[in-house]
Amino acid sequence: MQKFVRKAGLVAPMDRANVDTDLIIPKQFLKSIKRSGFGPNLFDELRYLDEGFPGQDCSQRPKNPDFVLNQPRYQGASVLLARANFGCGSSREHAPWALEDFGFRVVIAPSFADIFFNNAFKNGLLLITLSDEKVDQLFAELYAQEGYRLDIDLANQVINTPSGESIAFEVDAFRKYCLENGLDDIGITLEQADAIRTFEARHRASQPWLFRG
Amino acid sequence: MAAQTLYDKLWDSHLVSSRDDGTSLLYIDRQLLHEVTSPQAFEGLRLSGRKPWRLDANLATADHNVPTTLIERRAGVAGIQDDVSRIQVQTLDDNCDDFGIELYSINDLRQGIVHVVGPEQGATLPGMTVVCGDSHTSTHGAFAALSHGIGTSEVEHVLATQCLLQRKMKNMQVRVEGELGRGVTAKDIVLAVIGEIGTAGGTGYAIEFAGSAIRALSMEGRMTICNMAIEAGARVGLVAVDQTTIDYIGGRPFAPSAEQWEAAVAYWRGLVSDPGAHFDKVVELDASTIEPQVTWGTSPEMVVGISGQVPDPADAESDTRRRGIERALEYMGLSAGQAITDIRLDRVFIGSCTNSRIEDLREAARVAKGRRVASTVKQAMVVPGSGLVKKQAEKEGLDKVFIEAGFEWREPGCSMCLAMNADKLGAGEHCASTSNRNFEGRQGYGGRTHLVSPAMAAAAAIAGHFVDVREFDHTPAPQALSA
Numbered sequence: 163m164q165k166f167v168r169k170a171g172l173v174a175p176m177d178r179a180n181v182d183t184d185l186i187i188p189k190q191f192l193k194s195i196k197r198s199g200f201g202p203n204l205f206d207e208l209r210y211l212d213e214g215f216p217g218q219d220c221s222q223r224p225k226n227p228d229f230v231l232n233q234p235r236y237q238g239a240s241v242l243l244a245r246a247n248f249g250c251g252s253s254r255e256h257a258p259w260a261l262e263d264f265g266f267r268v269v270i271a272p273s274f275a276d277i278f279f280n281n282a283f284k285n286g287l288l289l290i291t292l293s294d295e296k297v298d299q300l301f302a303e304l305y306a307q308e309g310y311r312l313d314i315d316l317a318n319q320v321i322n323t324p325s326g327e328s329i330a331f332e333v334d335a336f337r338k339y340c341l342e343n344g345l346d347d348i349g350i351t352l353e354q355a356d357a358i359r360t361f362e363a364r365h366r367a368s369q370p371w372l373f374r375g
Numbered sequence: 376m377a378a379q380t381l382y383d384k385l386w387d388s389h390l391v392s393s394r395d396d397g398t399s400l401l402y403i404d405r406q407l408l409h410e411v412t413s414p415q416a417f418e419g420l421r422l423s424g425r426k427p428w429r430l431d432a433n434l435a436t437a438d439h440n441v442p443t444t445l446i447e448r449r450a451g452v453a454g455i456q457d458d459v460s461r462i463q464v465q466t467l468d469d470n471c472d473d474f475g476i477e478l479y480s481i482n483d484l485r486q487g488i489v490h491v492v493g494p495e496q497g498a499t500l501p502g503m504t505v506v507c508g509d510s511h512t513s514t515h516g517a518f519a520a521l522s523h524g525i526g527t528s529e530v531e532h533v534l535a536t537q538c539l540l541q542r543k544m545k546n547m548q549v550r551v552e553g554e555l556g557r558g559v560t561a562k563d564i565v566l567a568v569i570g571e572i573g574t575a576g577g578t579g580y581a582i583e584f585a586g587s588a589i590r591a592l593s594m595e596g597r598m599t600i601c602n603m604a605i606e607a608g609a610r611v612g613l614v615a616v617d618q619t620t621i622d623y624i625g626g627r628p629f630a631p632s633a634e635q636w637e638a639a640v641a642y643w644r645g646l647v648s649d650p651g652a653h654f655d656k657v658v659e660l661d662a663s664t665i666e667p668q669v670t671w672g673t674s675p676e677m678v679v680g681i682s683g684q685v686p687d688p689a690d691a692e693s694d695t696r697r698r699g700i701e702r703a704l705e706y707m708g709l710s711a712g713q714a715i716t717d718i719r720l721d722r723v724f725i726g727s728c729t730n731s732r733i734e735d736l737r738e739a740a741r742v743a744k745g746r747r748v749a750s751t752v753k754q755a756m757v758v759p760g761s762g763l764v765k766k767q768a769e770k771e772g773l774d775k776v777f778i779e780a781g782f783e784w785r786e787p788g789c790s791m792c793l794a795m796n797a798d799k800l801g802a803g804e805h806c807a808s809t810s811n812r813n814f815e816g817r818q819g820y821g822g823r824t825h826l827v828s829p830a831m832a833a834a835a836a837i838a839g840h841f842v843d844v845r846e847f848d849h850t851p852a853p854q855a856l857s858a
Contacts, residue, residue, distance in 0.1 A: 178702070179695050180574055180674050184814040189795045193440065193459040195414035195466050197527075213820040216459050245695060247575040250608065251814060252793075253510040254412065255526035276578055276610045277510055281526035334542070335396040348425070351400060351536045354392060358428075358538055361391045361402055371631035371639045372404050372503060374431045 163286045165344035170313040170322075171268060173304050174239035175230055181244060182251035183278060187260040190215055200256055201263030205231060231264075235308045243300055244271040249278025258282040268314050270321075272297050283337045286344065288316060290331045316342060378649035380546045381613050382581040385521035385646070389504045391538055400538045401521075404503040407489045408435035408476065408530070410467040411795070412508025416531035417470040427474055428537035434498050435471050436479040437464045438488045439795050443758050443785035447797075451482050460796065487761020487787040490514040490728035494598065495763055497627025501616045501643040506533055511728045511811065513604040516612040517597035518620055519646040521581075523610055544611065545655040547580040548648075551588040553662040558845040560738065561596030562730060562809070562828035564588065564660070565603040566668035570678040572658055577609030580656065583648060584614050588662035594623040595734035602729045603811050606675040615647035667844055669715050670813045670826040672703035677813070678826070679715060681843045687711035706815055707823050708803065716841050718825065721804035723748070723755035723836040724818070725782075725829050727792035730809035731760030733767050735829040739809075740773040742833035742847060748781035749839030756783040756798065758790040782836070794819045807835040 191203045193216055202220035209231060211224040225232045231239070242261070248271040249257060258281045261269070269282070270290045282289050292300075303323065304310045313322040316338065321329040333341075340347055351358075366373050379387070391400040413435070420426070427433065440460040447454050452468060455461035464481065471478035479486040485496065490511050493499040503520040506512060510524035523539060533539055549568055569576075582604050589597065597614045604612025614620075621640055624630050631639040666680030677700075679686070685704065688711065691697035704710065709718070725731070725739050736759065748755045757777050759765035765787055768774055774784045791798040792810035794817070800806050802821025809832050813824040827835065834844040 179699055182674075182812075182814045184793075184812070184817050188816055188820075189793050192411050192795065193457075193463050195418070195463055197415045197418075207816050207820065247578070247608065250574055251510065251605075251812060253508060253512075253524040253526055255415075255508075255528060258526075273575060273578060275575070275608060277524055277526060277605075281528065284526065284528035334398060336394055336398040336540075346423075347540060348423070348532050348535045351532065351538055351540065354400060355536075357392055358400070358402070358536065362429075362537070365389075365402060369502065369639070369642065371635045372500065374629070 163284070163344050163346060166267065166286060166288055166316050166341040168313070168315055168317070170311040171240035172236065172238050173241040173243050173310050173312050174236040175301060175304055176242055176244040177301065179245040180247045180250055183249055183254050183257040184251055186249070186257040187254065188214065192254055192256050197259055198263060200260035201265070204260040204264040205229070238265070240265055241268045241270065241312050241314065242266050243297070243304060244269055245297070246272045248274050250275040253277045253281070255281045255285070258285045258287050262287050270297065270300065283341065284347070286341060288314065288341060290321065292329065292331065296329060378652040380648045380652040380654065381519060381583055381615055381646060382521070382544070382546055382611065383652070385502065385504070386543055388502070389521065397542045399541055399543065401504060401541050403506050403533050403537055403539055404432060405493070405498060405505045406433045406530070406533050407493050407505065407507040407512070408433060408467070409439055409489050409507070409509065410437045410463045411439045412527045413470065413530055414463065414466045415527045416534060417474065419531040420534060425535045427476070427534045430475050432537065433476045433534070434493070435467060435476050436486050436489055436492050437467055437481055439789045439793065440464055441481055441788040442796050443788050443790050443798055445786060448482060448786045452480070457797070484762040484766065487764065488728045488731060488789055490602065491732060491760030491764060494518065494594070495627070495761055497624055497629035500624065500629070501620060501646050506539060510605045511602050513610065513612040514598050514602040514728060516601040516604065517594060517614050519613060519616045519643070521611060524605060544581045545579055546653065547577060547582045547609070547656040547658065548654040549582055549584050549658045549660070550586040551584065551660045551662050552586040553588055555588055555662045555665065556845065558830060559665055559667055560828045560830060561592050561599040563665050563668045564662065565600045566670065566675065566678045566826060567660060567665045568658070569603065569607045569675045570668070571660065572607055574606060574674050574676045575608045577604060577607035580609050581611035581613060582607065582609040584612060589614060590617060593734055594619060595732040598732065599729055603675070606811055616643045667828060667831050669831065669841055671707065671709060671715065672700070673706055673813055673815050674703070675811070675813060675826060677703055681715055681831070681841060683715055685709045685711055685713040685715070716843070718805060719751065719840045720807045720835050721753050722800060722806040723752060723832050724758070724791040724806055724808040724810065725756065725832050726758030726760070726790050727810035728760065728789070729811045730829050731758060731764065733764050735809065736764070736768050736773050737771070739829040739833040740776040742830050742844060743780040743782065743837065744776050746780055746837045748836045751839045752836055754783065755781060755836040756785055756791070758785040759787050761787050791818050793817060807832045807841065
């Protein structure tokens with residue numbers, strides 16, 4: 163997982179509620195046995211006018227000119243501003259893989275679905291939950307100003323807007339630590355291998371039917 | 376000790392350690408694996424030189440990608456026509472072989488949808504923690520097992536450490552009291568619950584389903600309800616243990632041995648919420664007022680009773696909601712005020728981890744018996760949840776009922792629920808589906824999904840449009856009487 167580096171990122175809007183993971187990356191792309199290369203198919207059904215399939219050269223496909231990520235002003239965006247319940251539905255980690263492969267590092271929304279939330283942080287994607295009012299405000303500022311950027315300062319847990327406003331956000335200490343250091347949490351968990359073994363022995367003694375052999 | 380909810384008990388009994396910020400390590404008793412969300416996890420183990428912590432905690436089967444026609448299935452994995460699908464299914468076989476994980480491969484009689492297979496084998500037991508790289512893992516909560524749908528990084532984490540990093544959720548109780556009307560099923564209960572609380576209503580909660588209407592359900596019905604907890608935003612759905620639970624488990628291959636059985640049952644009987652346990656949120660529904668449900672939109676919360684109409688965006692309470700309804704109506708090709716019974720169907724799908732168990736097939740067969748699929752319906756298919764469900768259905772003659780009525784009788788798998796294999800909708804086609812998601816493109820590019828119960832799907836197949844299965848009745852059709 164790559165480290166989270168502070169920088170002022172161009173912001174793109176995804177102005178609809180309940181964006182599900184089928185919409186973020188349609189199922190036909192889940193047949194890949196790799197973790198990379200999903201970026202060209204991010205939001206595939208919204209982004210292109212034809213039906214996508216794995217292995218296609220996406221640069222040759224007809225693009226939907228109305229879709230935000232195809233508009234010139236949002237090229238190079240690394241911050242996605244979204245609506246409530248972003249990432250609902252399927253547990254596919256291909257959704258954060260696609261967002262990350264496309265170039266997004268941050269998603270800001272009033273709420274996120276639970277499984278997507280966990281998956282995102284495991285891939286260096288920072289999810290920031292703000293109130294509905296703050297998100298409305300950011301959408302208004304974004305639409306009003308081409309080249310709208312937000313400075314995401316993870317260390318101090320604030321978003322700095324172009325007008326100079328600082329908006330504080332919450333992030334779990336453990337998730338922040340992993341993001342800042344680009345850490346794989348399996349290694350961290352295995353530091354507790356003895357505690358896991360002790361628990362396991364006690365568990366086996368009390369519910370032996372959970373263990374076969 | 377203070378009164379605890381079932382979720383509190385399951386959490387406490389698996390807690391290995393907790394950090395100050397609440398991030399906790401939960402011990403995992405069972406991991407179910409399938410071909411779509413596991414290859415990158417196995418690859419991760421290889422790259423880091425790690426081994427699975429405990430092999431006997433894992434069980435694998437291929438389901439999402441597998442073809443459901445006999446012709447493709449005959450040649451096993453090699454017979455899968457789609458190259459990318461075949462490689463993925465083969466990769467699961469290879470990974471299980473390399474790491475030594477028990478696998479029900481494509482033509483094993485025990486193969487099937489992972490959430491049908493686990494309970495059927497007794498691999499899901501009360502008091503367990505169960506994970507799978509699939510959001511519908513909430514299904515296993517029907518057994519009072521704490522079950523989480525997880526992503527691929529977490530699949531790798533559980534393989535390597537036997538633990539899941541998790542924060543404790545809040546407790547929600549959904550109480551459904553009273554008696555269901557005739558022809559109204561578990562699917563209608565859960566769709567009504569989602570309609571009530573919304574697709575984000577359960578986010579951050581573990582939902583325990585309780586009340587007399589839940590107690591009256593079979594294990595199959597309880598699985599249908601917990602399966603769709605995730606469609607209400609809740610990663611975890613639960614039902615407390617009772618005699619129905621215990622009776623279901625007895626004699627299954629992974630069930631406790633005879634000498635362990637009494638101790639296990641004694642333990643399981645404690646897997647209920649204590650009287651007076653605190654729930655952060657309680658939602659109550661009266662079962663007798665629930666109608667057969669049909670979704671009209673592109674989110675499971677966009678649902679209405681069969682006697683209802685497609686809503687008018689002008690009546691929406693917020694701007695975001697109004698735009699959501701407008702967009703859904705445009706995608707679905709429906710208009711405000713249209714009667715649900717006026718929606719005509721192109722295809723009908725009976726299957727998925729929500730509704731492909733034996734009881735689901737019996738309900739659908741009761742409606743289909745002696746009747747014919749309408750000539751305007753291009754395809755009506757029944758896809759059993761596992762090889763064992765298929766065998767049982769054939770033993771009961773349900774396959775003949777379906778085939779005589781004009782349904783296709785398929786091999787087990789996820790099939791048209793998510794259309795990763797060849798079973799899919801064409802653009803603009805309306806489908807009555809017993810699956811769990813009506814998202815845009817879910818069942819095929821441009822496809823239009825309406826979620827219903829198995830009985831409602833069968834009735835819609837016969838009528839060619841949605842009908843109230845309660846009027847349809849379970850009495851034989853006229854042609855059957857004259858036959």
